[in-house]
Structure formats: C-alpha cells, structure tokens
Amino acid sequence: MEGRETPTRPSRTTPSSPRVTPALVKRPRFQTLARFWEGQDVLARWTDGLLYLGIIKKVDSAQETCLVRFEDNSQFSVLWKDIFPPAVPGKEQLCCVCNSQSCTSDNKLVHCGKCKHAYHQECHVPSVPSDTDSPGSSWMCRQCVFAVATKRGGALKKGPYARSMLHMKLSLPYQLKPLEWDPLHLTNKQQCYCYCGGPGEWNMKMLQCCRCLQWFHEACTQCLSKPLLYGDRFYVFECSVCTRGPENAWRLPLAWVDVSHLVLYHLSICCKKKYFDFEREILSFVNENWESLLLGDLTDTPRSERYSNLLHALTAQKDRFISGKEIKKKKCLFGLQSRVPPPAPQSTVTELRLQETDVRSPAPCVREDGGPETPPTQNKDAKHSAKDAEGEAEAAESCYTGSYTKSTQS
Ligand SMILES: [Zn+2]
Ligand SMILES: [Zn+2]
Ligand SMILES: [Zn+2]
Numbered sequence: 175m176e177g178r179e180t181p182t183r184p185s186r187t188t189p190s191s192p193r194v195t196p197a198l199v200k201r202p203r204f205q206t207l208a209r210f211w212e213g214q215d216v217l218a219r220w221t222d223g224l225l226y227l228g229i230i231k232k233v234d235s236a237q238e239t240c241l242v243r244f245e246d247n248s249q250f251s252v253l254w255k256d257i258f259p260p261a262v263p264g265k266e267q268l269c270c271v272c273n274s275q276s277c278t279s280d281n282k283l284v285h286c287g288k289c290k291h292a293y294h295q296e297c298h299v300p301s302v303p304s305d306t307d308s309p310g311s312s313w314m315c316r317q318c319v320f321a322v323a324t325k326r327g328g329a330l331k332k333g334p335y336a337r338s339m340l341h342m343k344l345s346l347p348y349q350l351k352p353l354e355w356d357p358l359h360l361t362n363k364q365q366c367y368c369y370c371g372g373p374g375e376w377n378m379k380m381l382q383c384c385r386c387l388q389w390f391h392e393a394c395t396q397c398l399s400k401p402l403l404y405g406d407r408f409y410v411f412e413c414s415v416c417t418r419g420p421e422n423a424w425r426l427p428l429a430w431v432d433v434s435h436l437v438l439y440h441l442s443i444c445c446k447k448k449y450f451d452f453e454r455e456i457l458s459f460v461n462e463n464w465e466s467l468l469l470g471d472l473t474d475t476p477r478s479e480r481y482s483n484l485l486h487a488l489t490a491q492k493d494r495f496i497s498g499k500e501i502k503k504k505k506c507l508f509g510l511q512s513r514v515p516p517p518a519p520q521s522t523v524t525e526l527r528l529q530e531t532d533v534r535s536p537a538p539c540v541r542e543d544g545g546p547e548t549p550p551t552q553n554k555d556a557k558h559s560a561k562d563a564e565g566e567a568e569a570a571e572s573c574y575t576g577s578y579t580k581s582t583q584s
C-alpha cells in the first residue's frame with residue numbers, strides 16, 4: 175500500500191450507510207471489471223475526507239459498494255467511488271480511468287510516481303501537461319497528492335504538496351450540476367462532496383462554499399487558522415474552484431447563545447451524551463479553547479464574565495437548551511433540546527450570495543498560507559478574518575483533543 179501514515183479511524187462519527195449511487199466520478203467502465211475482490215487491501219475515503227486502510231470483505235455489484243473492514247475492525251459499506259485499490263502488477267499499461275492503453279501523441283499514458291497507476295493525460299483531473307512523463311520528473315496523481323496533503327484540522331498549507339493540492343483543487347473530479355440535493359442543500363443522493371469527491375456529513379467539520387454551495391471537508395481545506403468544531407457554520411467560505419485560486423474563509427460573529435449552542439453540540443457529538451456539567455465541562459471547554467473559538471468582539475471578555483454570559487444564555491434560551499432541573503437532575507447540567515447544530519447565520523450568507531456579482535477582484539487578495547488579507551468589503555458582518563499563524567492551529571488541535579479526552583473521562 176501507499177506510504178501514508180494512517181490515522182486512527184474515528185469510528186464514532188459514523189455516517190448512515192451509502193445509498194445507491196450513479197457513479198458521477200470520472201472512472202466508469204473499469205469499475206465493473208474485476209477491479210475489486212474479497213481480501214483485497216484498499217484505501218477507502220471516509221466522511222472526514224481522509225483515506226483509511228481496509229480490506230474488502232464483500233463486493234456488491236448491484237449497489238456498487240464493497241463491505242470494507244478497517245484496521246479498528248469496524249466494517250462499513252463503502253461506495254466504489256471512494257475505494258482505491260493499489261496498482262496491479264502487470265496492468266500498469268492500462269489507464270486506471272478508462273482501462274484502455276491506446277494513446278495518441280497528445281494523450282499519452284503517464285504514471286504516478288507514487289502509486290504507479292497509469293492515467294491518460296486527458297483522463298486525469300486536471301489533465302496532465304505533456305512534459306510530465308519525461309525522465310527525471312516524478313508526477314503524482316490526484317489521489318496521491320490528496321493522500322499526502324489532507325490532514326485533520328486542515329490540509330498542508332506550505333510546500334510542494336500544498337501547491338500541488340491547490341492546483342488539483344481548481345477542478346473537481348466530478349460534475350457538480352447533476353448532484354441531487356435535499357431541500358436544505360445539506361446532503362446529496364450521490365454522497366459526493368468536496369474536492370475529493372468523497373462522502374461527507376455537513377455537520378461533521380465541513381464548510382459550505384457560499385458561491386457554489388458545495389460542502390468541503392476540513393481535512394481538504396487549506397485556509398483555516400483553527401480547527402473546526404462539529405456543527406460550526408459561523409464561516410463564510412469560498413472554495414478554490416470558485417475563486418480559481420486559494421480558498422477564502424472569514425469568521426462570522428457569534429453571540430453568547432451561539433457559543434453555548436456550538437459548544438454543547440460539539441461536546442454531545444464527541445462524548446455521545448446529552449447533559450454536561452456547566453462549570454466542569456461547558457465552561458472549562460470554553461476557557462481551554464478560548465483562542466481557537468475565534469469569538470471576535472467577545473474575545474476580550476474576562477473569565478469571570480464568561481461564566482455569567484454563558485449561564486445566562488443557557489437558562490434564558492429554553493427553546494434551545496434544557497437544564498437538568500427540568501428533568502429532575504442536577505440544575506448545573508445543561509443539554510440541547512434537540513441535537514442539532516446552531517442555526518446557520520443565513521442572512522449573511524444569502525446577503526453575500528446576492529451580492530456576489532458585485533465589483534470585486536476575481537482573485538481576492540490572499541496570502542501564501544491561504545488566509546485572506548482583508549474580509550470582503552461587501553460582507554459587513556464578516557469582521558474576523560481567519561488569518562492566524564499556522565502554529566496556533568496545531569496548538570488548537572491538540573487543545574481540542576485534550577478537552578475531548580477530558581470530557582470523555584469525566
Ligand atoms: Zn474532501
Ligand atoms: Zn484513460
Ligand atoms: Zn498516485
């Protein structure tokens with residue numbers, strides 16, 4: 175298999191099993207041939223956008239899925255489009271997209287230096303420039319670039335892999351238009367999201383592009399200064415396809431009720447329980463992750479006032495929160511009335527979309543690390559641009575992890 179270190183699989187953010195899916199991804203006929211078989215080692219893309227090692231237990235041709243057993247012994251049905259087998263020795267002369275080996279002078283077969291799969295220049299997305307397969311050059315396919323560059327908390331921002339990834343991200347490996355969405359544009363029937371075309375869950379650390387409305391994995395984006403919380407929709411985000419360059423992300427302002435709701439939702443997903451102790455779990459999570467929450471105008475709030483503001487929000491908003499007192503438990507416990515993320519700041523996004531034809535430079539001013547220099551002028555609510563140092567993002571990641579462990583143990 176490929177030399178990617180495989181992260182431990184987050185078995186708890188389990189998606190609903192994939193539904194029957196027409197393969198929109200650009201690798202059709204090959205799929206129906208003997209591409210998958212029982213006992214085969216594969217990489218499978220999970221709903222977080224990351225690839226995990228697994229072994230095929232069963233092939234279902236009617237549903238176009240395989241039952242895959244992962245390293246943590248969990249078994250899930252995975253769509254063919256999300257399964258990547260290694261190159262088969264002896265078949266390197268066949269294009270892994272169209273399964274043909276016929277070439278023309280301007281559409282030759284090129285080989286990925288990492289996975290050894292062959293691609294026609296025109297079968298790969300984006301198409302491969304002609305000078306690529308010359309001796310000495312080591313070209314890497316889209317799958318391999320993503321396998322290296324995607325990370326929890328956000329993809330690589332600097333270096334050659336980050337640049338290759340950005341280049342790949344300018345085009346999608348599937349068609350956006352035929353996707354069939356639910357009325358709220360949160361999920362599509364094809365289970366096809368992001369630059370990677372993988373499965374996804376909108377409330378599990380994904381960002382929605384305010385222009386094309388597609389959802390993108392945190393792990394595949396290169397613009398975030400802090401890792402996302404589950405259900406965090408307080409961003410305005412523009413994808414690389416829409417900007418034709420680096421992504422943009424701007425933090426939207428949060429009120430205390432939003433902070434309370436977001437933290438309770440995040441904790442309830444992490445810890446899989448409903449009620450949390452105000453001081454020991456909610457407030458301590460907020461304090462520990464204070465910088466990473468990117469709270470804009472609230473950032474200067476002293477610790478003593480955070481206590482009263484959060485408590486007030488939790489007790490006042492009875493339509494959103496339920497206290498332990500109401501269910502004859504300790505009154506210092508709080509939970510969500512229903513386990514849903516905080517409502518999206520709709521007006522702002524709509525406003526931005528309506529004004530998207532406004533005068534603005536086609537490629538907004540963006541720094542090398544992907545963070546915007548200035549928020550878009552037409553979006554008056556986007557006060558806090560996400561442009562902090564990369565090191566802070568890493569610190570925040572460990573911070574989240576620490577808190578998660580802590581909360582789980584309590
Ligand atoms: Zn992705
Ligand atoms: Zn081909
Ligand atoms: Zn490759």
Ligand SMILES: [Zn+2]
Pocket residue numbers: 383384385386387388412413414415416
């Ligand atoms: Zn977009």
